[in-house]
Amino acid sequence: MQTPIYHGRFAPSPTGPLHYGSLLTAVASYLQARSNHGQWTIRIENIDPSREPKGCIQDILDTLSNYGFVWQGRPYRQIERIHHHLRVADNLLQWGHAFRCQCSRKTLAVCTETGAMGPIYPGNCRYLRLPADQANVIRVLTDHTQLSFTDRNYGVRSYDMASTSGDFVIVRADNLPSYxxxxxxxDIQQGYTEIVRGHDLLAITARQLYLTDVLGKPRCHFLHVPIITNDQGEKLSKQTHAPALPKWHARHMLVNVLEDLGQSPPKRLRWGSLETLWSWAMTHWDAARIPNCPTITYTDR
Ligand SMILES: [Zn+2]
Structure with missing residues (x-):
């Protein structure tokens, strides 16, 4: 069998049921993969099991299935791969691309400047070569590399890593890998060719690509889509009490999503079968029509 050229993924965090914002990202990544005759897989981002309500993963998969998504292989759980992540962090330490840091939140609170990706680490522990038992976190060394990439929706982005990111955390104080x-x-080991996800992750893409470059691996492409906010301008999420997707109004919700993604689904799709809807969506999908504003306000239709 010929290996598909395109490989995309949907990567929900199982902190609560899927909501309209997660559905929009799922639809965009699914249609990108299917219209490119590629593979689409599911990765459950459950690094931190303390945030995972019981039964949440199955609920997410059932909802996707009810909405007519079809994925390849077994959805894999990120928690099963922690030893891979930590081994890469060890390699980076050995190669001198990363260092252990013992700074407390208090130390950092008084001396950090803020860049495009948040507070910039001042470099206190860079050359201390701290042993593991004296450190809190592991950080990657950054320099004034100008990191550029082209997002398929938001265009060319360029960051001076030292002044916009600074040395960032790859292993957290609880010894779990950072996001x-x-x-x-x-993304590297699963061989994804394009990542489709929400605009809130656009800025940290520079860190992911910087790490990819440091590891000497090929970069994948990125396509960010607007995030959905409530009428107070807050991102739909468990924290902002976003309602769970209804179990039985899949076509209605999917047509709303297609409209928000800039496609022009005919009205009849709201009353036809799910198969007709997906068949129309795959034939007419045009990623160039996705709005390139950062957010879209959710409207009940
Ligand atoms: Zn430090």
Missing amino acids: ILAATVD
Whole structure:
């Protein structure tokens, strides 16, 4: 069998049921993969099991299935791969691309400047060569590399890593990999060719690509889509009490999502079968029509 050229993924965090914002990202990544005759897999981002309500993963998979998504292989759980992530962090330490840091939150609170990706680490522990038992976290060394990439929706982005990011955390104080480390290592090892995800992760893409470059691996492409906010301008999430997707109004919700993604689904799709809807969506999908504003306010239709 010929290996598909395109490989995409949907990567929900099992902190609560899927909501309209997660559905929009799932639809965009699914249609990108299917319209490119590629593979689409599911990665459950459950590095931190303390935040995972019981039964949440199965609920997410059932909802996706009810909405007509079809994925390849077994959805894999990121927690099963922690030893890979930590081994990469060890390699980076050995190669001199990373260092252990013992700074407390208090130390950092008084001396950090803020860049495009948050507070910039002042470099206190860079050359101390701390042993593991004296350190809190592991950070990657950054320099004034100008990191540029082209997002398929938001265009060319360029960052001076030292002044916009600074040395960033790859292993947290609880000895779990950071989101950046886990996502980068998995994206590389799973061979994704394009990542479709929400605009809130656009800025940290520079860190992921910086890490990819340091590891000497090929970069994948990125396509960020607007995030959905409530009428107070807050991102839909468990924290902002976003309602769970309804079990039985899949077509209605999917047509709303297609409209928000800039496609022009005909009204009849709201009353036809799910198969008709997906067939129309795959034939007419045009990523160039996705709005390139950062957010879209959720409207009940
Ligand atoms: Zn430090």
